[in-house]
Amino acid sequence: MDEKVLVTGASGYIAMHIVNILQSERYHVVACVDSQEKADRISYAYEHYYPYAVLDAVIVKDTAAPDAFEEVFEKHPDIQHVIHTAPPASLGEGNTAETSYLKPATEGTINVLESIKNHGTNVKRVVVTSSFSALMDLDKAGDRKCVISEESWNPITWEQAKHKDSKAYAASKKIAEQMVWKFYEENKDSVGYTVTTVNPPYVFGPHVFEWELESGEWNTTAQFIKKALDMSPDDFGPLLKPRGICCDVRDAALLHVLPLRNPKLVGKRLFPVNGTGVRQHSYEDGKFNLQRIVDILNATFPELEGKLPAGSQVQNQANLDQLARYNNDETCQLTGMEFKSFAITLRDAALQIMKVESKK
Numbered sequence: 001m002d003e004k005v006l007v008t009g010a011s012g013y014i015a016m017h018i019v020n021i022l023q024s025e026r027y028h029v030v031a032c033v034d035s036q037e038k039a040d041r042i043s044y045a046y047e048h049y050y051p052y053a054v055l056d057a058v059i060v061k062d063t064a065a066p067d068a069f070e071e072v073f074e075k076h077p078d079i080q081h082v083i084h085t086a087p088p089a090s091l092g093e094g095n096t097a098e099t100s101y102l103k104p105a106t107e108g109t110i111n112v113l114e115s116i117k118n119h120g121t122n123v124k125r126v127v128v129t130s131s132f133s134a135l136m137d138l139d140k141a142g143d144r145k146c147v148i149s150e151e152s153w154n155p156i157t158w159e160q161a162k163h164k165d166s167k168a169y170a171a172s173k174k175i176a177e178q179m180v181w182k183f184y185e186e187n188k189d190s191v192g193y194t195v196t197t198v199n200p201p202y203v204f205g206p207h208v209f210e211w212e213l214e215s216g217e218w219n220t221t222a223q224f225i226k227k228a229l230d231m232s233p234d235d236f237g238p239l240l241k242p243r244g245i246c247c248d249v250r251d252a253a254l255l256h257v258l259p260l261r262n263p264k265l266v267g268k269r270l271f272p273v274n275g276t277g278v279r280q281h282s283y284e285d286g287k288f289n290l291q292r293i294v295d296i297l298n299a300t301f302p303e304l305e306g307k308l309p310a311g312s313q314v315q316n317q318a319n320l321d322q323l324a325r326y327n328n329d330e331t332c333q334l335t336g337m338e339f340k341s342f343a344i345t346l347r348d349a350a351l352q353i354m355k356v357e358s359k360k
Contacts, residue, residue: 005026005260006072006079006120008063009086011038011316013219014129016199016208017253018083023053026259030076031057032069032086045209066115072103075117079123081260082193084112085129094138097162101172109176113160113183115118116193123193125266130177131203132245133170135271136324137253142242146324150199150269150331153178196259198252201273202288204345205249206352213356225350227305228308229357235309239291240319245326247272248340255335264334271328274345276336285342287288287323292317296346301354 005022009015010031022029023046033039039057046055046175056076060068063086073079087108109128116123137154140146154174163172177197204221207213213222217222226244251272275285294308295316331337 001152002028003081003260004030004076004079005081006030006032006076007083007085008032008060010057011042012085012205013212014203014249014256015083016042016212016250017249018085018256019055020049020208021257021351022053023055023255026053027055028258029056029347030072030079031055032035032060032063032072033057034061034151035241037193041211045211049322064104064111066111068114068120070119073115073121075306078122081122081125081127082116082120082123082131083127083256084089085256087140095171095236097168100165101164101168102158102175105172105176109179110183112165113180113187116185117191122254123191123259126193126194127259128175128177128180128193128197129256130180130197130199130269131170131173132175132271134177135199135269136170137172138167140324141244143324144322147327148245148270148271148324149327149329151351152301158162166171196265196268196270198255200247200271201245201250201286202243202247202347203249203252204246204274204342205340206282206348210356213352214359222292222353224290225297225346225353226357228290228297229304231294231309233306233309239289240316241289241293242287242319243289243322245286245322245341246274246345247286248274248345252335254333254337258335261336263272268334270329270331270335272331272339273326273328273344274339276332277330278332279338280338281329281332282341284320286326287320288342289316289320292320292342292344297350300343300347301350339345 007019009035010019019029031042043057056073135148135152156171158171162166217254255270255272273286275282296307
């Protein structure tokens with residue numbers, strides 16, 4: 001395939017799966033990373049994984065800097081699509097909530113869009129990784145009457161959020177995504193590209209390459225699984241605390257690629273959730289906590305029998321039922337996807353983690 005795709009933050013967890021899909025479909029990938037070490041490793045890995053595919057690794061230290069991609073577009077003027085997954089380099093770093101979250105997220109988003117507008121003259125599609133945080137009203141996370149969908153917006157304002165890190169992060173993600181849509185509406189007549197966003201909740205699943213885990217930088221969901229695997233039969237909890245809604249990393253990645261060839265996804269917000277699909281929905285499958293992880297591990301791996309706590313499955317369902325509900329019918333119908341069950345996602349992630357741990 002002759003189409004060239006720029007992927008920012010290409011060494012990230014979801015982004016590596018995006019690159020994997022693009023390489024398997026023979027797109028020409030321009031993989032943007034922030035160091036030479038990452039560039040060399042990604043180039044080597046995919047060259048051996050897909051010897052027929054084409055990947056150019058480029059280094060951009062900070063994707064939020066003005067004209068961050070000017071040199072990239074000068075070298076690759078024929079880039080037709082941009083999948084922007086990279087968080088600003090300074091996100092989470094600063095003396096105040098504004099410098100830690102709001103400014104990096106919003107200024108970074110605008111700088112990326114401006115850079116594409118000014119230099120990406122052949123870009124047709126732009127896909128931006130947003131977050132479930134932009135959808136979810138944190139104050140209603142335990143409200144069974146609340147239903148989150150692709151139309152939902154976190155109502156929190158910056159004034160309400162700025163004094164608490166968890167809320168500041170959620171507010172910054174909401175405000176940043178709103179700026180994406182505002183920028184697009186104001187500039188769609190003068191730019192040649194369309195926009196789609198993807199709003200994943202907690203993302204579970206295996207890494208593309210085992211060395212991503214071996215590097216020691218484990219993401220939050222891998223740590224959840226590792227915590228469960230490290231428990232003993234004598235551990236009784238607390239295991240029941242509801243955690244949230246989840247999806248498979250491979251499904252989240254595919255949602256970033258589908259807009260490149262499906263015009264129905266232009267201007268849409270896509271919401272992946274475990275266990276949902278066009279033929280059937282399991283509106284509870286996407287909810288998880290530590291107890292549910294332990295339950296699935298016990299049921300999936302006979303070799304773990306007697307090594308993990310049992311807990312209370314009956315009581316756990318009642319706890320998970322406390323979480324707000326969700327409905328991603330629009331995403332399912334527009335894409336035709338059947339999202340993986342949480343049991344399959346967890347099995348594949350746990351297998352990889354146990355393999356890596358066994359080498360230590």
